[in-house]
Amino acid sequence: MSASYKPRVQRQFIGGYRPRIDAIQKAQGRAPYADDIISDRAYPGLLHARVLRSPYPRARIVHLDASKAAALPGVKAVLTYQDPEVARLKPTNAGWTDAVDTVSYEGMMWRKFRDRRVLGDYAAWAGDELGVAIAAESEQIAEQALKLVEVEWEQLPFVMDPLSAMQPEAPVIHPQIAEHNVLPPDPIGGPDIFLNKGDVEQGFASADVVLEMDTSHHNPTQGALDPWCCVAQWQDDRLTIVSNSYAADQTRMHVSQMLDLPIHKVRVISKYVGGQFGRGDTGDQPFFLFTALLAKQAGRPVKFKHTRHDSFHDTRQPALYHCKVGARTDGTITALHFKSIGDIGAHADHSVFALKFAPAEIAEAALAPVPNIKMESYAVYTNHIPGCMMRGVGNSQFNFIFGRMIDGLAERLDMDPIALSSKNFGHAWGSTPDQSLMAVLEAGAQRIGWQEKRHKPGAGLLVDGTRRRGVGFSLHPGWHTEWQEERRGQVQAKITLYPDGTVTLDAPTVETGTGSNTCNVLGCAEALGFLGVRPEDITWVATVDTDAGMRDCVQTDSAVSFLQSEVLAVAAQELKQKLLALAAPVLGADVDQLTITQGQIHAPGRSIGVKELLFQGDLVPLSVMVSRKPATQRTGVPYIASFAEVEVDTATGRTQVLKLVIVNDCGTVMYASGAEAQQIGGQVMAIGEALTEEIVYDPVHGVPLNFNLIDYKMPTIADMPEIEPVLLEVWRGAGEYGACGIGEGTLTCTPRAIANAVYNAIGARVDDIPITPEKVLQALGRI
Amino acid sequence: MIKETLLNVSTEISANDRIRIRINGEWGEYEVGRDLKSETTLSTFLRERLGYTGLKISCDEGACGACTVIMDGKAILSCMLLAVEADGHDVLTIEGLPHDDPVIEAFAEQSEPGHGTALQCGYCTPGFVLSTHALLNENPNPTLDEIKEALSGNLCRCGCYSGIVMAVRHASEKIAAKGG
Numbered sequence: 001m002s003a004s005y006k007p008r009v010q011r012q013f014i015g016g017y018r019p020r021i022d023a024i025q026k027a028q029g030r031a032p033y034a035d036d037i038i039s040d041r042a043y044p045g046l047l048h049a050r051v052l053r054s055p056y057p058r059a060r061i062v063h064l065d066a067s068k069a070a071a072l073p074g075v076k077a078v079l080t081y082q083d084p085e086v087a088r089l090k091p092t093n094a095g096w097t098d099a100v101d102t103v104s105y106e107g108m109m110w111r112k113f114r115d116r117r118v119l120g121d122y123a124a125w126a127g128d129e130l131g132v133a134i135a136a137e138s139e140q141i142a143e144q145a146l147k148l149v150e151v152e153w154e155q156l157p158f159v160m161d162p163l164s165a166m167q168p169e170a171p172v173i174h175p176q177i178a179e180h181n182v183l184p185p186d187p188i189g190g191p192d193i194f195l196n197k198g199d200v201e202q203g204f205a206s207a208d209v210v211l212e213m214d215t216s217h218h219n220p221t222q223g224a225l226d227p228w229c230c231v232a233q234w235q236d237d238r239l240t241i242v243s244n245s246y247a248a249d250q251t252r253m254h255v256s257q258m259l260d261l262p263i264h265k266v267r268v269i270s271k272y273v274g275g276q277f278g279r280g281d282t283g284d285q286p287f288f289l290f291t292a293l294l295a296k297q298a299g300r301p302v303k304f305k306h307t308r309h310d311s312f313h314d315t316r317q318p319a320l321y322h323c324k325v326g327a328r329t330d331g332t333i334t335a336l337h338f339k340s341i342g343d344i345g346a347h348a349d350h351s352v353f354a355l356k357f358a359p360a361e362i363a364e365a366a367l368a369p370v371p372n373i374k375m376e377s378y379a380v381y382t383n384h385i386p387g388c389m390m391r392g393v394g395n396s397q398f399n400f401i402f403g404r405m406i407d408g409l410a411e412r413l414d415m416d417p418i419a420l421s422s423k424n425f426g427h428a429w430g431s432t433p434d435q436s437l438m439a440v441l442e443a444g445a446q447r448i449g450w451q452e453k454r455h456k457p458g459a460g461l462l463v464d465g466t467r468r469r470g471v472g473f474s475l476h477p478g479w480h481t482e483w484q485e486e487r488r489g490q491v492q493a494k495i496t497l498y499p500d501g502t503v504t505l506d507a508p509t510v511e512t513g514t515g516s517n518t519c520n521v522l523g524c525a526e527a528l529g530f531l532g533v534r535p536e537d538i539t540w541v542a543t544v545d546t547d548a549g550m551r552d553c554v555q556t557d558s559a560v561s562f563l564q565s566e567v568l569a570v571a572a573q574e575l576k577q578k579l580l581a582l583a584a585p586v587l588g589a590d591v592d593q594l595t596i597t598q599g600q601i602h603a604p605g606r607s608i609g610v611k612e613l614l615f616q617g618d619l620v621p622l623s624v625m626v627s628r629k630p631a632t633q634r635t636g637v638p639y640i641a642s643f644a645e646v647e648v649d650t651a652t653g654r655t656q657v658l659k660l661v662i663v664n665d666c667g668t669v670m671y672a673s674g675a676e677a678q679q680i681g682g683q684v685m686a687i688g689e690a691l692t693e694e695i696v697y698d699p700v701h702g703v704p705l706n707f708n709l710i711d712y713k714m715p716t717i718a719d720m721p722e723i724e725p726v727l728l729e730v731w732r733g734a735g736e737y738g739a740c741g742i743g744e745g746t747l748t749c750t751p752r753a754i755a756n757a758v759y760n761a762i763g764a765r766v767d768d769i770p771i772t773p774e775k776v777l778q779a780l781g782r783i
Numbered sequence: 784m785i786k787e788t789l790l791n792v793s794t795e796i797s798a799n800d801r802i803r804i805r806i807n808g809e810w811g812e813y814e815v816g817r818d819l820k821s822e823t824t825l826s827t828f829l830r831e832r833l834g835y836t837g838l839k840i841s842c843d844e845g846a847c848g849a850c851t852v853i854m855d856g857k858a859i860l861s862c863m864l865l866a867v868e869a870d871g872h873d874v875l876t877i878e879g880l881p882h883d884d885p886v887i888e889a890f891a892e893q894s895e896p897g898h899g900t901a902l903q904c905g906y907c908t909p910g911f912v913l914s915t916h917a918l919l920n921e922n923p924n925p926t927l928d929e930i931k932e933a934l935s936g937n938l939c940r941c942g943c944y945s946g947i948v949m950a951v952r953h954a955s956e957k958i959a960a961k962g963g
Binding site: 030223272672674 | 840841842888891901908931944945
């Protein structure tokens with residue numbers, strides 16, 4: 001049983017344990033998701049679209065004849081790569097940005113890697129959407145029509161692993177971008193050696209101990225239960241898209257720029273989304289475009305929805321990491337060299353973010369005390385499913401080698417890895433030992449029982465003859481602080497106060513499950529404390545509609561939990577000034593003589609209630625909209641850690657997680673129940689990633705085999721161990737709350753914590769996740 | 784607990800045949816060919832034809848539990864049943880539960896420290912609520928293992944399983960307090 005956290009500052013609403021604001025609506029099944037809204041009833045004449053997906057890992061369409069499909073009764077629109085409105089679309093990338101900001105086509109982050117054609121004639125993985133899209137009276141007719149399309153394919157040689165793809169004789173997947181399948185240096189990611197601090201060779205020469213190690217991270221997928229879907233509808237020359245995209249403003253920009261429509265001629269609406277987890281990067285997905293073009297051709301609204309099979313659409317980038325570390329016998333790390341080879345799959349999209357951008361940030365945030373660091377990375381095309389953003393982008397892959405390095409070095413030096421960590425890691429703006437890091441490790445160690453349970457590798461007690469127990473941990477710097485959100489630009493929020501003291505809150509963000517909507521309502525009530533407003537007096541506007549003219553704050557970097565509350569704190573002060581200006585003549589006093597507490601405005605010797613004041617007036621609602629950039633003070637970062645206890649059956653190779661302790665220094669806990677839900681919930685993905693989830697290919701044909709929820713094994717309630725969430729407030733960021741986001745990072749450390757615990761249990765390393773029974777038995781020399 | 788209900792479809796279904804299904808307490812009569820096809824799944828019929836959108840079609844192959852409804856007191860996966868197979872049966876969707884249903888309330892209210900909430904994105908929640916109903920109908924006071932067994936056919940990708948266990952326990956207490 002977890003102890004409740006202790007807030008640094010006791011506040012009225014922020015930080016509390018309470019239900020989510022949308023909980024009752026969701027539990028009643030009344031929360032409207034895109035697939036619920038886009039029905040034949042709501043959209044008379046609605047058509048349903050399907051798109052051709054390549055059956056081959058690499059192929060080109062030589063000839064395509066859709067005439068039989070077009071002639072099938074019920075087919076209303078057919079779009080192929082030969083149609084001029086398709087052929088003229090610019091080459092693109094499905095990750096224009098990490099969705100922190102809105103970007104144009106020219107300004108997209110990975111402008112050197114525009115390797116996607118919308119409905120092109122070339123497939124780079126067995127599942128690529130290409131060639132032809134069809135809209136018909138029903139999904140079944142559209143699917144049947146697809147089967148009537150005659151396609152002559154040129155099957156091309158393919159390559160399924162990045163090391164082979166780097167060889168000179170390998171098939172070249174996107175020759176116009178990467179001559180030998182390795183992405184060239186680009187302005188955002190930098191050169192191959194993207195970080196070179198100090199002199200690593202000298203650092204290794206001055207070390208007493210030098211260790212080298214390798215890890216392998218596979219391609220788990222986001223697995224949101226709500227499949228992508230959208231409807232496109234034209235009214236004259238104006239296009240409306242309703243979807244479960246989590247980035248409405250960016251989707252509008254994408255559609256506007258790709259279809260060459262003025263921004264005001266595109267309207268994008270998003271409501272509730274049944275899980276996001278980074279899927280599809282920013283949502284700059286070709287299906288929005290071909291759905292819109294089909295709708296235009298048919299003159300009717302068109303719906304496109306992924307099947308479950310189609311939902312296996314992008315994944316975390318598999319990455320092979322090599323690490324060399326040098327240290328003195330006292331535990332001081334003198335040099336670090338990390339080299340990664342990333343399997344980015346068929347399309348570059350956002351992969352370089354994971355392979356270069358994120359590790360470079362970690363070097364600044366955690367490795368600053370290490371004097372000599374070299375980081376290099378090679379992002380390699382293969383004919384796998386594309387990598388893209390996924391919860392903890394890049395950090396999960398890096399943590400898997402980082403935590404391995406700590407555990408291995410500590411063992412070699414005969415040190416406690418906790419002591420080794422506090423000696424070497426901090427951030428560029430602090431001193432070691434870092435207070436947040438120390439607090440996180442101490443809390444985790446105490447809750448898991450580190451002193452009692454940690455033993456020499458493989459030296460634990462044998463349970464029932466074959467099972468051995470062990471404990472392990474991993475740590476990571478947070479990356480969701482206010483200064484790290486600078487690129488987001490203006491964050492917008494609007495408070496509208498009605499005469500009866502109730503409030504409408506426009507803090508646009510698509511609700512994907514993170515709970516930031518509850519954070520926003522609590523932040524609004526907290527900021528309006530002078531009015532005595534309670535959370536139940538506030539209506540949160542659940543629909544993000546670009547026609548409202550505000551940019552949505554996208555659920556990326558887990559930062560919406562506090563970014564909008566910081567804006568609301570400013571907005572509330574502006575609202576207060578407006579109220580005082582209204583009250584001053586009524587009370588016959590100067591504004592600076594007035595105060596407001598609990599909804600009562602006080603002047604010397606007189607007072608009036610805010611409601612009474614407003615009902616005396618014109619009853620026009622009082623609105624304040626504030627746009628504010630995130631604070632840029634370099635406040636450093638807080639730390640996160642996972643501690644794991646496992647039991648490994650040395651006879652069957654099965655690993656069972658007995659307990660996880662998840663520790664997050666939050667700066668300020670904005671909403672305790674939501675934060676704990678993220679800490680606990682993230683472990684489903686983490687345990688899946690560590691032990692059971694994996695996309696399996698037929699290596700001969702290059703075709704994925706398990707695009708379903710039976711063979712792609714996501715943990716169920718029966719697979720979950722006891723999880724203890726620990727919330728801390730040690731580090732402090734900028735602003736009213738000084739908080740940071742935590743949702744993504746809750747799963748970053750867990751696979752490594754489990755892998756280290758497995759080593760502690762059996763004394764044999766499995767550094768290639770998922771840790772399957774087969775790999776455990778191989779490590780033990782049993783098979 | 785067995786989630787599947789095996790049914791005997793005694794007669795061949797053909798166009799213009801009528802079927803009767805009691806949905807949320809009210810019998811409805813539907814004509815095959817006009818209201819549904821013989822191959823229409825119960826999930827598609829309930830959602831797309833009748834507008835019961837609380838159930839979700841997420842995998843459409845019996846692997847996720849998002850389309851769970853209760854038929855004759857047992858939780859079933861409505862994507863694994865043809866609508867015509869529900870002929871003569873009693874179906875309960877999330878819309879058929881009262882707004883103050885103790886299970887709904889328990890899922891919505893869960894905020895006991897240490898367990899997070901019982902839902903986040905909410906997409907799987909109606910399925911969990913109905914599976915919980917079916918469990919508590921048969922076993923009003925289940926153990927942790929029994930809860931895990933009964934709900935292991937429902938996936939929650941947000942991972943609120945700890946909160947869900949608490950919600951089931953609280954629902955059990957609420958039902959007991961109401962006198963069963």
